[in-house]
Amino acid sequence: MSDVVDNAEKHRYEISFEGKTAFTTYKLENGVITFLHTEVPAEFRGKGIGSKLVRGELEAVRARGLKVIPRCEFVAGYIQNHPEFQNLLASK
Numbered sequence: 165m166s167d168v169v170d171n172a173e174k175h176r177y178e179i180s181f182e183g184k185t186a187f188t189t190y191k192l193e194n195g196v197i198t199f200l201h202t203e204v205p206a207e208f209r210g211k212g213i214g215s216k217l218v219r220g221e222l223e224a225v226r227a228r229g230l231k232v233i234p235r236c237e238f239v240a241g242y243i244q245n246h247p248e249f250q251n252l253l254a255s256k
Contacts, residue, residue: 167220168219168220170224174187174189175189175190176190177221179217181213184208186203186204186217188201188217188239189201195231196232197225198234198235199234200235200236202218214238215242218238219242219246222252226252231253233254234253
């Protein structure tokens with residue numbers, strides 16, 4: 165399994181596994197990244213690929229000093245279940 169990469173041209177974070185790619189699309193504005201949608205190939209769902217993707221993208225966001233708006237339910241759920249990332253949430 166590869167590492168999580170920011171495909172800025174496509175506005176998404178990606179991770180590749182066995183020739184397939186899981187990704188989370190985003191919009192970036194004024195120091196805030198809004199995660200819009202996460203997609204994991206059907207054959208890899210429930211195997212931790214999505215969680216590895218979201219953890220990697222949140223670590224990258226933290227390193228860049230960005231705040232997060234999790235419009236994607238999967239990302240929102242991950243942040244809710246992992247308190248170490250809750251400080252990344254943009255204030256409402």
